[in-house]
Amino acid sequence: MKQKMFADAALAVGTGQGAATKTTISAKFAKFRELGLLAVIVLICIGVQIRNPSFLTWENINDIAANTAILSILSVGMMLVIITRGIDLSIGATLALSGMIAALTVKAHPGLHPLAALLLGFAVGLACGIVIGFLVAKVGILPIIATLGMMNVFRGLTYEASGGKWVSAHQMPDSFKQIATGSLLGINNLIVIAVVIYAVAYYFVSHTRTGRQVYAVGSNPESAEISGIKTKRILWLVYTIMGGLTGLAGVLWVSKFASAQGDTASGYELSVIAACVLGGVSIAGGSGKISGIILGAVLLGILNNALPMINVSPFWQNWIQGMIILAAVVFNALVKRGIDRNNLMRRKI
Amino acid sequence: MEPRVLTSKKPLTLKGFFLQWEWMLVLLFIAVIVMNVNLSDYFWDYNNLRDATMSFLDKAFIVLPMVFIIILADIDISVGSIVALSSVIMADLYAHGVPMELALIVCLAVGTLCGYINGLLIVKFKELSSVIVTLSTMIIYRGIAYILLKDQSVGKFPKWFNYLGWGYVGSIPFILIAFAVFAVLFGILLHKTTFGRKVYAIGSNPTASRYSGVQVDRIKIIVFTLAGLMSAVTALFLTSRMGSTRPNIATGYELDVIAMVVLGGISTAGGKGRMIGAILAVFLIGYLRYGLGLINISAQTLLIVIGLLLIFAVSVPKLKWKGTGAKGKAV
Amino acid sequence: MAEYVLELKGITKTFPGVKALDNVYFKLRPGEIHALMGENGAGKSTFIKVITGVHAPDEGEIYLNGEKVEFKSPNDAKKAGIAAIYQHVTCYPDLSVTENIFMGHEKVSKLTKRILWNDMHAEAERLLRELGATFSPKTQMGALSVAEQQIVEIAKALSMDAKIIIMDEPTAALSRNESEELYRIAERLRDRGASIIFISHRFEDMYRLASMVTVFRDSKYIGTWRVDEISNPDLIVAMVGREITQLFPKKEAKIGEELLRVEGLGRTGYFADVSFSLRRGEILGLTGLVGAGRTEVCQALFGVTGYDKGKIYFKGREWKVKSPLEAMKRGIGYLPEDRQKQGLVLQWSIGRNITLPSLEKYARRGLLRTASEAQTAKHLAEKVSVKAGSIFDLVSSLSGGNQQKVVFAKLLTADLDVLILDEPTKGVDVGAKSAIYEIISELACSGYGIIMVSSEMPEIIGMCDRVAVMREGRITAMLDRKDITQEAILQASMAGEPAPAEIR
Missing domain, CATH: 3.40.50.300 (P-loop containing nucleotide triphosphate hydrolases)
Known part of the structure; x- marks a missing residue:
């Protein structure tokens, strides 16, 4: 293990003139971040299992996976946004709006094919994303301001659309509810959809030019402009993708919980941001990995499931989530400092 | 060296005077009043206009320090949560037999402490933007409020406490007087003191400010602490007005407050804007809300209006100076 | 073809x-x-x-x-x-x-x-x-x-x-x-x-x-x-x-007592073993390649960044610099390399920029007295002969040379003994350059100790009483006025093997 570590370090140092003899602890950790997350997940699972043996049952695991699916779908979009140094606080509202419109449509037309409902929700989310992307990329509004403003517009529209009423389980056709409860080859649809999205996202960020340009824009916007990357278009694109995924997630959400309300998923954007920063997506932009956010989302999903099982009051959950975000971003910052310090020590001055 | 003679008289041009954003706000304000008068017969009445201030001025106390924060090119979205936490702690202490006077002081202390923690985190971890720091403390502070009070509400405060939100001095609402006093104090602090000058300097160019001996970190901490303190002041008035408190009060206040500040012509890029603009915006949005409330426009529709107003306020200057918008700036 | x-x-x-x-x-x-x-x-x-x-x-x-x-x-x-x-x-x-x-x-x-x-x-x-x-x-x-x-x-x-x-x-x-x-x-x-x-x-x-x-x-x-x-x-x-010699109006200043002494100063990754002293009326050049650690040494002296080794003595007493404000209070001023990013608030007027480092002087209990502020700003802007119509002109409308003069005026507001000038003529046209040299020379005569960082060989040779040459974070040569030649500086800043250090 130790030898391999040195080998890696030597490879990274490359020229050899710095001699990879000293690395700070945090620099080492950066390499093993995913392993560390995995270890935390395992530890939590073992801990909870000891307190409550019904935790690691097939049913519960399936349940966790299905719950995590929506979170992880949204994390993909949020990761892209954060990589470009942005943030999107509007997704809870976008999710509610697209879910509500899909629910109202199937309520009015029970015969509608579930796929059409999915597409409808997707389209609504996409439209929301396009608006935000326009405001951020073309008008040049700070992402935090643009999304804070549109969050309220979308939330308000959700209430307007529903007239303040709920769409509840008995008003939805079974075919619609089966989007989330049905399964393909014995695996829950939500999980299937999430896996497909992850596969596509992985291909997008690491094997297409546009995907890499997203990283370039976040890493150094000025030189991206000089190397001829259309930074505004990239910004617009990431918010649009975020919106589209949120629209999709909205339909899945409403189908899964079999209810659409005005305050659906209120504050859910915070969980998504938490999953991203836990997964090592740097809030300063330019870095973030698909494998990281999967683990971040899974860890958060397990926590959400496990806390009630070991009798932690639901009123603690807000606080815990906030502390997780704060701890994760502070931790990321400290790791980054360690790496920078490590690079300095290589200079031998 | 041959000295050149420079004038030290400030040039005053009429055109420059009237091209200020604040005139736009005055026009908008008149438009809102005219609209309200046409919409409702009850609006144009002295008592009505006066009492309306009691319903919207509570959050205006946070607008004052938020002007400083946005001029610093930072943001604080945890203010709503600080209101909730300080209010909940005050009410909880009172419910457990602590005298109201003491609970009130604790409320102010809690708000101040929350703001101080925000400032400290932002200064100590410069890699993190104020967005992400206050985003997490926003969840944490409200989280503590939930831990303390679960989903109960606590009320039944002593009579004198109700005076804050409902009382009059002569014929003027107490809250209006309190706001006027604070507004003047903050206005002087921003425009007439070395502190205010330094705040503008930091917002325009933090590096140059530091090189000029401005204690950037200290000023940031003070400003965020002030935001915490004023959030607690808001908590006092809001709690008194509502007569009870619960963990979810003041949800979304950060949006209202930021919308007012931005509409007041304070640029999110930092370094620009004046207190008077934000104060005008407080009354503009306040009366707009009040008027729309009179004709039974729902709270949800108001959400849309405020959201669009915020987007409008930040877009207008960007469209005017096309191409000079902040690019590639981290959140 | x-x-x-x-x-x-x-x-x-x-x-x-x-x-x-x-x-x-x-x-x-x-x-x-x-x-x-x-x-x-x-x-x-x-x-x-x-x-x-x-x-x-x-x-x-x-x-x-x-x-x-x-x-x-x-x-x-x-x-x-x-x-x-x-x-x-x-x-x-x-x-x-x-x-x-x-x-x-x-x-x-x-x-x-x-x-x-x-x-x-x-x-x-x-x-x-x-x-x-x-x-x-x-x-x-x-x-x-x-x-x-x-x-x-x-x-x-x-x-x-x-x-x-x-x-x-x-x-x-x-x-x-x-x-x-x-x-x-x-x-x-x-x-x-x-x-x-x-x-x-x-x-x-x-x-x-x-x-x-x-x-x-x-x-x-x-x-x-x-x-x-x-x-x-x-x-x-x-x-x-x-001809280079015509450009530099260096006057002989009276060299006085020691103001600053630096011993074995070091910061991991940037510089190490930096030692020198500076006396009143003296212009000490600090040269070497870009990235040799010159700016970093200055920033450590001014308290912008820290240092982890060595000692700084100011007027004979050891002193740990913690912030620019403290450095300025003690009497050290810094003219930064990048005047647009570090020196000026571009959106501001000339006057406001000049008074920023010393606002407290024009205030009573924190309240600014704009009349006395404007008076000082006008006086100083004239002293360094900024070419502008009024002190309310924006600095962004000035040429590079005039902007630099404004930064100089900022330094004059405080009571300083040591001035650190980092590339004072960078991006300045020739006419303004000689004006700036004149300012520097006069400052030295009036009793300031000056550290001048520069990559420009002619100005180092023309202006400095002594020159410290840095390479890869260390001082590789300390040259007296009579020994300052282009060859000697190049030799010390570029040598493949570490040159024998002549540190006094």
Whole structure:
């Protein structure tokens, strides 16, 4: 293990003139971040299992996976946004709006094919994303301001659309509810959809030019402009993708919980941001990995499931989530400092 | 060296005077009043206009320090949560037999402490933007409020406490007087003191400010602490007005407050804007809300209006100076 | 084939308030290394940006292989085979070396547009080996040294198959060995048929590499010569516009007591073992290559960044500097290198900028007294003779030289004993330069101790009483006025092996 570590370090140092003899602890950790997350997940699972043996049952695991699916779908979009140094606080509202419109449509037309409902929700989310992307990329509004403003517009529209009423389980056709409860080859649809999205996202960020340009824009916007990357278009694109995924997630959400309300998923954007920063997506932009956010989302999903099982009051959950975000971003910052310090020590001055 | 003679008289041009954003706000304000008068017969009445201030001025106390924060090119979205936490702690202490006077002081202390923690985190971890720091403390502070009070509400405060939100001095609402006093104090602090000058300097160019001996970190901490303190002041008035408190009060206040500040012509890029603009915006949005409330426009529709107003306020200057918008700036 | 691969005729480019290029000509033959020389602010950087399509010229024509072209965007120039390696490396620190090389022209499969990582890594590896680098193309860019990043930039130009490569002061931050490596690479590129525009203000670079030299001065075209046909003094006159000695109005100041003594100062990764002393009335030069740690030493003295080793004595007493404010209170002032980012609030008026460091002086209990503030601002602006109409003019409307004067005026508001001037004439036109030298000289006479950081050999030689030369974070020579020569400074700043330190 130790030898391999040195080998890696030597490879990274490359020229050899710095001699990879000293690395700070945090620099080492950066390499093993995913392993560390995995270890935390395992530890939590073992801990909870000891307190409550019904935790690691097939049913519960399936349940966790299905719950995590929506979170992880949204994390993909949020990761892209954060990589470009942005943030999107509007997704809870976008999710509610697209879910509500899909629910109202199937309520009015029970015969509608579930796929059409999915597409409808997707389209609504996409439209929301396009608006935000326009405001951020073309008008040049700070992402935090643009999304804070549109969050309220979308939330308000959700209430307007529903007239303040709920769409509840008995008003939805079974075919619609089966989007989330049905399964393909014995695996829950939500999980299937999430896996497909992850596969596509992985291909997008690491094997297409546009995907890499997203990283370039976040890493150094000025030189991206000089190397001829259309930074505004990239910004617009990431918010649009975020919106589209949120629209999709909205339909899945409403189908899964079999209810659409005005305050659906209120504050859910915070969980998504938490999953991203836990997964090592740097809030300063330019870095973030698909494998990281999967683990971040899974860890958060397990926590959400496990806390009630070991009798932690639901009123603690807000606080815990906030502390997780704060701890994760502070931790990321400290790791980054360690790496920078490590690079300095290589200079031998 | 041959000295050149420079004038030290400030040039005053009429055109420059009237091209200020604040005139736009005055026009908008008149438009809102005219609209309200046409919409409702009850609006144009002295008592009505006066009492309306009691319903919207509570959050205006946070607008004052938020002007400083946005001029610093930072943001604080945890203010709503600080209101909730300080209010909940005050009410909880009172419910457990602590005298109201003491609970009130604790409320102010809690708000101040929350703001101080925000400032400290932002200064100590410069890699993190104020967005992400206050985003997490926003969840944490409200989280503590939930831990303390679960989903109960606590009320039944002593009579004198109700005076804050409902009382009059002569014929003027107490809250209006309190706001006027604070507004003047903050206005002087921003425009007439070395502190205010330094705040503008930091917002325009933090590096140059530091090189000029401005204690950037200290000023940031003070400003965020002030935001915490004023959030607690808001908590006092809001709690008194509502007569009870619960963990979810003041949800979304950060949006209202930021919308007012931005509409007041304070640029999110930092370094620009004046207190008077934000104060005008407080009354503009306040009366707009009040008027729309009179004709039974729902709270949800108001959400849309405020959201669009915020987007409008930040877009207008960007469209005017096309191409000079902040690019590639981290959140 | 046309005689010239690139020809620019009568290029003029104006920015608000500044004429950055004024009727400039340039001709580049195939397979030629052509040096473009000029002082800072001569218009070299703008010129590159015109060639690479970042700026469109207001007037003039560009010919490529004899054909008239018009670059609308950086992409157009890139497609035409023009690549630039900038002075400040413009990279993506979070991405791998391979991606940095191929950003914007990735290898993708024809059918699926999928990025061909293996091909790219292999190609990157090949290019790096060709350039003599040993690091892996999978290394993260941010982990490389400046010299290594420069090699990546060159690899990038190669990967685009560039016919014309512009190198903007590539040796500014390199040690002699690294520079030597770069020369070899440049020659190899030339032998492969590429034409190189080599921008520098170091004569050594030019003599070692170039066959032709073109000189710009004050945004204007001065002339083009064969390198072996122009003598060194003639070239200096072409660049500077007059004999160096006339430029420096140095007066003899009375050298007084010791103000500052630094012993064994060090900061991990930036500098080490820095020791020197400074006396009243003295101008101490601090020179060396860009990146040798000069600015970092100054910033440590001023409390901007910390230091982890060594001691600073101020007026005989040991003192740990913690912040710029504290340094200024004690009596140390700093004129930063980048006046636009570090020196001025550009959106502000002249007056406000001048009084920012000393606001407390014009305030009673925190309340500003604008009348006395304006009075001081006016007085100081006149003292350094800022050319403007009123103290309410925005500093952004001033020329570089006048902006620098405003920064000087800022220093005069406080009661200081030591002034640290970091590249005081960077980006300043010749006329304003001599005015600034005059200011510096007068400050020394009036009893300030001055540390002047500079890369400009002439001003170091012309102005300083003593010179400390830095290389790779250490002081390698301390020269007295009589020993200060171009050769001695070059020797100390560039030597391959550490020179014996002469530290007193």
